[in-house]
Amino acid sequence: MKALVAFEAAARLQNFTQAANELHLTHGAISRQIALLEQHFGLPLFVRLARGVSLTEVGVRLHQTVDEMLGKLSSLSRELRDKSATGNVNISVTPSFGAHWLLPRLRQFNASHPQILVQLNASLALADLDRAHYDFAVRDLPASPGPQAALLFRDTLTPVCRPDLVERIGALPLLHDTNFEHWRQWLRAIDRAELLAQCESSILNDYNLVIEAALNGIGIAIGRTELIADLLISGRLVAPFEMRVPSPRGHYRVKSSHALRKPAEVLWNWLRSASASQHEDQPGSSRRCRQVLQIAHT
Numbered sequence: 001m002k003a004l005v006a007f008e009a010a011a012r013l014q015n016f017t018q019a020a021n022e023l024h025l026t027h028g029a030i031s032r033q034i035a036l037l038e039q040h041f042g043l044p045l046f047v048r049l050a051r052g053v054s055l056t057e058v059g060v061r062l063h064q065t066v067d068e069m070l071g072k073l074s075s076l077s078r079e080l081r082d083k084s085a086t087g088n089v090n091i092s093v094t095p096s097f098g099a100h101w102l103l104p105r106l107r108q109f110n111a112s113h114p115q116i117l118v119q120l121n122a123s124l125a126l127a128d129l130d131r132a133h134y135d136f137a138v139r140d141l142p143a144s145p146g147p148q149a150a151l152l153f154r155d156t157l158t159p160v161c162r163p164d165l166v167e168r169i170g171a172l173p174l175l176h177d178t179n180f181e182h183w184r185q186w187l188r189a190i191d192r193a194e195l196l197a198q199c200e201s202s203i204l205n206d207y208n209l210v211i212e213a214a215l216n217g218i219g220i221a222i223g224r225t226e227l228i229a230d231l232l233i234s235g236r237l238v239a240p241f242e243m244r245v246p247s248p249r250g251h252y253r254v255k256s257s258h259a260l261r262k263p264a265e266v267l268w269n270w271l272r273s274a275s276a277s278q279h280e281d282q283p284g285s286s287r288r289c290r291q292v293l294q295i296a297h298t
Contacts, residue, residue, distance in 0.1 A: 002033060003033040003034070003036050003037045003040075004037070004066050004069075004070070005023065005070070006019065006023065006025070006029070006030050006033035006034065007033065007034060007037055007045065007062070007063070007066060008063065008066050008067060008070055009022050009023055009030075010030055010034060010046070010053065011045075011046075011055055011059060011062075011063040011066075011067075012063075012067070014052050014053055014054060014055075015052040015053065016030045016031060016034070016052075016053060034046065037062075041058070041062075043056070043058045044056050044058070044059075045058060045059035045062060046059055086115040086116065086262075086263060087115075087116065087117070087261070087263045088116075088117045088118075088119055088263070089116055089117070089118050089119065089135050089261075089263045089264045089266075089267050090119045090121070090133055090134050090135055091118065091119070091120060091121070091134055091135055091136055091137060091138065091264075091267070092121045092122075092123055092134045092136075092137040092138075093120055093121070093122055093123075093137065093138045094122065094123075094124060094138065094139060094140050095122040095123075095124070095206060095207075095208050096140070096206070096207040096208050096211075096227060097138050097140065097227065097251060098120055098122045099122075099208055100208070100211065100227050100228050100230070100231070101226070101227050101229075101251075102120070102138075102271075104230045105274050106118060108274070109267065109270055109274075112270075113263075113266060113267075113270075115263075116263045116266060116267065118267060121134065126139065129148075129254065129255060129256035135255070135260060135261060135263075135264035135267075136253055136254060136255040136256075136260065136264060136268060137253075137254045137255075138152065138251060138252070138253055138254070138271070139251070139252055139254055140249050140250070140251055141249060141250065141251075141252050142248060142249050142250075143250075144252060145252065145254055146254075148254060148255050148256065148257060149252045149253065149254045149255075150252065150253045150272070151250050151251075151252055152250070152251040152252060152253050152271060152272065152275050153226045153250065153251050153275045154226070154246060154247055154249075154250040154251070155224035155225060155226045155227055155246075155247040155249070155250075155251075156224075156225045156226070156244040156245060156246055156247060157182050157185055157186045157222055157223065157224060157225070157244065157245045157246070157247050158186065158222075158223050158225060158239045158241055158243060158244045158245070159186070159220050159221070159222060159223060159239065159240065159241055160214060160220070160221055160222075160223030160228070160231075160232070160237040160238065160239050160240075161214055161217075161219075161220040161221070161237065161238065161240065162214065162215065162216075162217050162236070162237065162238075163235060163236075163237075163238045164217075165217055165220075166238060166240050169220060169240055172219045172220045173199065173200040173201055173202050173218070173219040173220075174195075174196070174199050174200070174201045174202070174219060174220060174221075174222075175201075175202050175204065175210050175213050175214055175218065175219040175220060175221040175222075176201065176202075176203060176204075176210060176221070176222055177203070177204055177205060177206060177207050177209070177210050178203065178205055180196065181248060182222045182224070182247065183196055183222045184196055185245050185247070185248060186222060186243065186245045189243055189245045190243055202218065202219055207224075207227075210222075211228060211231070211237075214237060215231075215236060215237065223237065223239060224247060225239070225244065226251075226275075227251075253268060253271060253272075255268070
């Protein structure tokens with residue numbers, strides 16, 4: 001087999017040196033493999049030229065057969081790997097989903113599926129899954145992007161802050177990313193939409209920074225409760241107000257039009273199971289939100 005692989009590369013490239021570079025071998029190793037084949041068949045396969053080589057008539061016939069055979073082996077190998085629940089899964093996720101939702105749960109997946117290695121790429125850009133090397137993506141979107149998408153979860157919105165700052169909540173600035181809609185949605189629900197313009201605000205360009213700012217006591221963030229569930233469960237952040245409002249956006253699993261490879265299918269289904277088992281209600285002190293805001297911002 002080694003000799004046939006070396007022969008295919010040399011025949012395709014018409015050059016022993018280039019074949020050696022492609023296969024990470026020496027020129028001498030390629031020459032020895034070709035010599036073994038020529039000795040086996042008792043016929044020359046190449047005409048040695050001053051620069052490179054050319055195939056003999058026998059070499060042309062052998063190359064046609066070997067090229068077809070190696071192509072079929074490669075296709076079969078890919079097919080068998082795709083059916084096996086073993087290997088790498090490459091997914092594209094938003095930074096906030098990767099950091100706050102997936103990474104805290106990934107150890108559970110790794111324990112259940114040690115034969116699958118999950119590789120993450122965090123990006124806000126929408127990947128072209130039909131061309132990119134990702135198996136699928138998870139995106140925060142206002143609506144389903146098409147038939148190849150499946151809703152993972154939809155957040156509810158409520159303000160969150162550090163537990164030691166609850167009593168000073170009225171003095172805290174509002175923290176949000178460049179998407180004002182989440183704060184606006186929640187304030188409308190308590191009939192206090194004007195506070196978005198009246199209150200001091202800190203705008204950060206990424207939701208991870210918003211949450212880190214809240215954890216560092218810089219202000220009060222609009223919490224996306226499903227996304228930051230672990231922070232609420234651990235008590236590092238609390239939700240001081242009773243009112244929770246459905247988010248206008250949802251987290252979707254999005255795949256290409258091609259069938260998922262088996263390890264990717266395992267992860268795709270596990271994400272849905274992990275989301276379904278997540279606690280709906282998170283701990284936190286409860287207050288009458290309208291009264292607190294009335295006192296805090298007047």
